Amino acid sequence: MPQFTILNDRRFWLFFAFALTLAGFPRGYLVDWLNQAGSYANDLHPGGADFLNFWVASLKSLHGEARDLYDPHLYAQALIDQFGDDFDRRWLYPPHFLFFILPLGLLPYWTAFALFMGGSLFVLLIVAAKIWGGRGIVFWLLIAPFTVLAFIFGQTTFLIGALFIGALFWRDERPILAGVFLGILTIKPQFGVFFPLLLLLERRFLVIAVASATATSLIAASVAAFGLEAWRGFILHLSGPQGDMLRASASNFLSLQLTPYGAARLFGADMETAGLIQAGTAVFAALALVSVVRSKAERDTKDMMFVATTYLATPYILGYDLAAPTFAAIWLYLGHSREKAPGFAFSVLLVLVAALSFVNGLTFAAGFSAGPVLFLALAAALLLRAKLENDACRAQTCIRVPTAMDQSEKRGGKGPSLPPTKTEVAVR
Known part of the structure; x- marks a missing residue:
């Protein structure tokens, strides 16, 4: 019997990376947060x-x-009425997002906080476990850095993460559910920037139709519930409070930005230069995604590339928005659904992505953001990985199991009549 060595266990190194994060969170966030007893709206x-x-x-x-939420002055006054200060906060979300938080105002503040954060975390864990095919992923998500940041900031991290990975990983097996998730994801539309491109390339028209119907229904319902003026206010203020988030230059805010735009601003670039850098990166991301999706690369390679390119193309991503990259990175790092886990260099990159909030906190002290650097490195590594897998398939060394999409195409795109089969490409 071979001797077991914990240092050879991939799970040990993933646990070590996450434990290091929890013990030394960026700038002492975790310890300070646990010991704080102060005002509301304090990070x-x-x-x-x-x-x-x-x-x-x-x-x-x-x-x-x-x-009134979309009038900066009226909203500031509402915060002052409740807390005695507006904390320089403004409302940035589209009106149909209100459906997902509406009951919170019926509860005391702390009860509402516990219900929202606990409930959305439960939803993420359920979706992740279903996609994973077991509860093995739950532990890793519970101790992941993004989970701590989500509670510190009281954000939508878990809800958005569940919608994102559900729409991405179920687009083949459960296209209707994936479409519903994608339609709801419009409550934070920056995360859906590349979904239309992916779905069109893969000709997943059922997902597109369901997503469009879901989003349209939510928007129509929000008009009926909150009035057309709410949408008018949201659209008119896109260049107001929403634009102020991109114009912000405070270092404590830019330290949380994980985009090329935010990294350029942190480095001292003006808005125009940072915008050009973001645009150029987005073009590269789109081309890289198209290249990998059209190749014969394995499904998990394509999924990870979609995550990486989305996070490169979107100009507004913060440190707590890392549920999807963490889930996908753990999937690849542990070699889920593969005979072999990835090699050393790629594994290190995946662990860094999974612990990005901590890594970014360290690099911020050195004056730069690690977010776009890691996502660019990940996209480059995935391009190479996809090329190798594509070449292996062209050399007749792969077996491709027909998917629900293939079955649908044979019947003229009318949808699968048999239970859909998960896409697998086994490179021997």
């Missing part, structure tokens, strides 16, 4: 800097004042 105070937005928005909406 280092349980309850987070952002959750009060959801609670106040729910209160205003329940009183028929949803349209």
Whole structure:
């Protein structure tokens, strides 16, 4: 019997990386947060800097004042009325997002916080376990850095993560559910920037149709519930409070930005230069995604490339928005559904991506953001990985199991009549 060595166990190194994060979170966030007893809207105070937005928005909406959320002065006054200070917070979400937070205003603040964060985390864990095919992923998500940041900031991390990975990983096996998830994901539309491109390339028209119907229904329902003025306010203020987030230059805010735009601004570039850098990166990301999706690479390679390129193309991603990259990185790192796990260099890269919030906190101290660097490195590594897998298939050394999409195409795109089969490409 071979001797077991813990240092040879991939799970040990993943646990070590996450434990290191929890023990030495960026700039002492975790320890300070646990010991804080102070004001609301404090990044280092349980309850987070952002959750009060959801609670106040729910209160205003329940009183028929949803349209006031998009007036910066009226919203600031609402915060002052509740907390004695506006904390320089503004409402940035589209009106149909209100459906997902509406009951919060019926509850005391801390009860609402616990219900929202605990409930959304439960949803993420259920979706992730279903996709994973077991509960093995639950432990890793519970101790992942993004989970800690989500609670610190009181953010939508878990809900958005569940919608993102559900729409991505179920687009073949459960296209209707994937479409519903994608339609709901429009509550944070920056995360859906490449979904239309992916679905069109793969000709998943059922997912597109369901997503469009879901989003349209939510928007129509929000008009009926909150009035057309709410949408008018949201659209008119896209260049107001929403634009202010991209114009912000405070170092504590830029330290959380994980995009090429944010990295350029942190490095001292003006908005125009940073915008050009972001645009150029987005073009590269789109071309890289098209190249991999059209290749004969394995399904998990394509999924990870989609995640990496989405996070490169979107100009507004913060440190707590890492549920999807963490899930996909763990999938590849542990070699899920593969005979062999990836090699050393690629494994190190995947662990760094999974612990990105901690890594970014370290590099920020050195004056730069690790986010776009790691995602660019990941995209480059995936391009190479896809090429190798594609070449292996062209050399007749792979076996491709027909998918639900293939069956649908044979019947003229009318959808599968048999239970869909998961896409697998086994490179021997």
